[in-house]
Amino acid sequence: MVTQKKAFSQKNITNKRSGEVRISRFKSKSQVLKQKLIYVYCPDERELEIGAIIDDYSFDIIVNNYDIENLDSKVICHFESSRLSLEKQQFLVEATELGAWVEPLVSYLDSRFGYTEVKLLQNGYFLHQKAFSILSTKRTQLAKRIIDVFSSIILGLITSPIFLLTAIVIKLESPGPIFFKQKRTGQYNIEFDVYKFRSMRSDAEKDGAQWASKNDARVTRVGNIIRKTRIDELPQIINIIKGEMSIVGPRPEREFFIEDLEKQIPYYRFRHAVKPGVTGLAQVSYPYGASVEDAIWKHKYDIYYIKHHSALLDFKILIKTIKVVLFGMGR
Known part of the structure; x- marks a missing residue:
């Protein structure tokens, strides 16, 4: 009222x-x-x-x-x-x-x-760069990069058995490549190839790019499992080592969708001020969605993350992500 x-x-x-x-x-x-x-x-x-x-x-x-x-x-x-x-x-x-x-x-x-009301944002909010430690402090960026590299190497070693098993079952279930490579927009609006385990049929986008939905008929049986547990994201360790992604950050989106979303969501491209992440605050705070309204809500969490980034916040997001993987509460 x-x-x-x-x-x-x-x-x-x-x-x-x-x-x-x-x-x-x-x-x-x-x-x-x-x-x-x-x-x-x-x-x-x-x-x-x-x-x-x-x-x-x-x-x-x-x-x-x-x-x-x-x-x-x-x-x-x-x-x-x-x-x-x-x-x-x-x-x-x-x-x-x-x-x-x-x-x-x-x-x-x-x-x-715990999220930013993006409808209230104005240009001035983003012009005080010193208020965004992740953007203004080189020491913070260096520490995050060191943690990213170290964590991705450890994660790769720990999950190598899962990596091998997933590759085998994907190949056995359906024809097509084991890995899926797709252009995404990263930091500073620079496109890069993101790597994932293939979770859809190889002809999933024969009719063009389209939003993935919760019960997408294009998703294979194995794909459904690895998407729920986020195992499909494991190959992005490669992107982290290459410096294109971070462990934690806004999820990278395709330029095809970004061009439409930025017309409807205020300051949508500001998420590209930081490296995209394998997991993020939006992923552990908001349920799966594939609509503009869902993108707006995820953007609220992404802006909050960039503004309030800290090592402690990254740690909390990682703990919640582990729960998602263990209990299959993913998208």
């Missing part, structure tokens, strides 16, 4: 607070993220848009209410605050002084949901 109240005056900004400074009763960020009501401040013409995006969330919002008497322990989020008048910006500053929790709306939703 969205409540809108646009009353505003200079008197309400000063509010006769007598210089009183209060201390927020929030003891932790977790309390902030559990609030059932938050206040959002944005340019008047964006109110309905903000309300439409947040209307399905599990909390209520009040938009542009500058008549709040007690700001202590209120959660206040702002959107496009640079476009607010100086008086309204001052209200947000004073809210911080008087005990409110104040932060950008996108950042708050990031923390609350």
Whole structure:
């Protein structure tokens, strides 16, 4: 439910607070993220848009209410605050002084949901490169590369029996090559050949490129098993060694589909600022899907990953991926 109240005056900004400074009763960020009501401040013409995006969330919002008497322990989020008048910006500053929790709306939703609401993104979000450690810190990139190479070698040694068995059963079940090679778009929009175990009939795309679906008739019996357990992705160890992919990152997509998706999904190509991954946050957080709506949801997780990348996040994704492999909860 969205409540809108646009009353505003200079008197309400000063509010006769007598210089009183209060201390927020929030003891932790977790309390902030559990609030059932938050206040959002944005340019008047964006109110309905903000309300439409947040209307399905599990909390209520009040938009542009500058008549709040007690700001202590209120959660206040702002959107496009640079476009607010100086008086309204001052209200947000004073809210911080008087005990409110104040932060950008996108950042708050990031923390609350673990994904980025891409409909709220603007150019400025991506222009602060230093806020993206994975993009701005060479040490982070070098560490990730070292981990990628080391992990892929260890993974290759451990899974070599599975590698051999999979190759045999694929060859026995259906005619065609064991491996499947396909052009995908990687970092900096550079195309490369991604390697996979073949999980479909060799004539799967005789009628042209098409989305893979959950119960795709083109998938073989062996293919169905190796797709669910992600065994079909194992040959991408080659791509990691070559430096084209990482263990963790956004999944690489085909240029044929990207050209269509970028017309419908804001900043879709930003995922190419980093190396694509064998597994990723979207793969362990969102169920299998093969539609534009599914691509939008996966993009939310991919943007979140790029923004909040850390070694700990990579580790959590890998643990969840192992669960997928062990219990067959993949696509």
